[in-house]
Amino acid sequence: xxxxxxxxxxxxxxxxxxxxxxxxxxxxxxxxxxxxxxxxxxxxxxxxxxxxxxxxxxxxxxxxxxxxxxxxxxxxxxxxxxxxxxxxxxxxxxxxxxxxxxxxxxxxxxxxxxxxxxxxxxxxxxxxxxxxxxxxxxxxxxxxxxxxxxxxxxxxxxxxxxxxxxxxxxxxxxxxxxxxxxxxxxxxxxxxxxxxxxxxxxxxxxxxxxxxxxxxxxxxxxxxxxxxxxxxxxxxxxxxxxxxxxxxxxxxxxxxxxxxxxxxxxxxxxxxxxxxxxxxxxxxxxxxxxxxxxxxxxxxxxxxxxxxxxxxxxxxxxxxxxxxxxxxxxxxxxxxxxxxxxxxxxxxxxxxxxxxxxxxxx
Numbered sequence: 321x322x323x324x325x326x327x328x329x330x331x332x333x334x335x336x337x338x339x340x341x342x343x344x345x346x347x348x349x350x351x352x353x354x355x356x357x358x359x360x361x362x363x364x365x366x367x368x369x370x371x372x373x374x375x376x377x378x379x380x381x382x383x384x385x386x387x388x389x390x391x392x393x394x395x396x397x398x399x400x401x402x403x404x405x406x407x408x409x410x411x412x413x414x415x416x417x418x419x420x421x422x423x424x425x426x427x428x429x430x431x432x433x434x435x436x437x438x439x440x441x442x443x444x445x446x447x448x449x450x451x452x453x454x455x456x457x458x459x460x461x462x463x464x465x466x467x468x469x470x471x472x473x474x475x476x477x478x479x480x481x482x483x484x485x486x487x488x489x490x491x492x493x494x495x496x497x498x499x500x501x502x503x504x505x506x507x508x509x510x511x512x513x514x515x516x517x518x519x520x521x522x523x524x525x526x527x528x529x530x531x532x533x534x535x536x537x538x539x540x541x542x543x544x545x546x547x548x549x550x551x552x553x554x555x556x557x558x559x560x561x562x563x564x565x566x567x568x569x570x571x572x573x574x575x576x577x578x579x580x581x582x583x584x585x586x587x588x589x590x591x592x593x594x595x596x597x598x599x600x601x602x603x604x605x606x607x608x609x610x611x612x613x614x615x616x617x618x619x620x621x622x623x624x625x626x627x628x629x630x631x632x633x634x635x636x637x638x639x640x641x642x643x644x645x646x647x648x649x650x651x652x653x654x655x656x657x658x659x660x661x662x663x664x665x666x667x668x669x670x671x672x673x674x675x676x677x678x679x680x681x682x
Contacts, residue, residue, distance in 0.1 A: 413475035564593065
């Protein structure tokens with residue numbers, strides 16, 4: 321049972337643009353966007369009639385109490401007419417084009433409404449005889465789509481047997497849609513986020529990820545509960561910062577929707593930051609000088625290793641120390657015919673420095 325609904329609202333929308341009503345021959349797919357009238361059912365052969373109504377200000381998930389389309393008679397028609405109406409299952413129906421099969425190629429609602437209009441005996445009539453059966457099931461299926469937003473366009477397709485000839489937008493009065501709805505407040509919580517895990521940790525950070533939640537309207541974001549309080553995020557991952565090395569922390573996550581509903585919390589995930597890195601890299605080996613000039617000495621050495629990773633090297637020479645990212649260095653500003661000593665150490669991201677290499681005299 322729906323609860324908390326507002327007062328009913330009735331919308332009346334009339335087709336105004338020539339690209340908002342169209343005819344399509346069923347057998348060939350040929351489109352007609354120029355006709356002065358709309359033959360519902362059969363003209364010379366069976367056809368589809370598309371009717372698009374823009375600017376429908378029904379909120380997503382609004383409760384449809386009733387809906388109908390009212391036509392205006394263009395020609396007197398009699399005899400049995402058995403028409404079927406379906407909605408276009410698009411969150412925002414596009415205008416019609418002259419492309420072959422444009423109406424046939426659009427997705428339709430699973431709901432259908434049958435309409436058997438009586439004889440149309442008076443040109444210009446626009447009353448009960450020209451008003452469809454209740455189209456609420458079609459409109460409800462359209463506005464229940466997760467992509468539907470207030471102000472979008474919805475459309476209908478009419479097919480069937482027999483003929484009823486109505487005015488089109490090109491002459492008018494064009495078809496009119498009337499919908500009555502109530503805005504039902506969204507009080508349904510999203511589902512609980514699943515599979516909370518931590519794919520990476522450092523001394524001061526913990527990375528979290530989880531599977532997306534679902535919601536009757538749509539998930540707007542997530543709330544992470546951790547040692548620093550709560551943090552709202554838009555996606556399914558988060559990096560918690562400012563933590564202490566070699567310490568355990570508990571995390572939970574909830575899902576949020578646009579109406580402010582919050583899911584129940586996920587199970588607690590306990591994760592530890594990594595311990596401080598106190599291990600020095602290995603000593604650089606094979607320090608050598610492949611080339612010299614009167615004022616420069618080129619140095620190379622073999623790469624060091626580290627439990628986490630080497631980030632660079634420190635060269636000790638006659639001009640002091642120089643930090644370099646790779647395994648080579650050019651010492652400049654030297655005096656000709658002078659002997660110099662060099663050593664190299666390796667550095668890691670934690671600031672650990674290896675022991676010095678053996679001294680190379682060059």
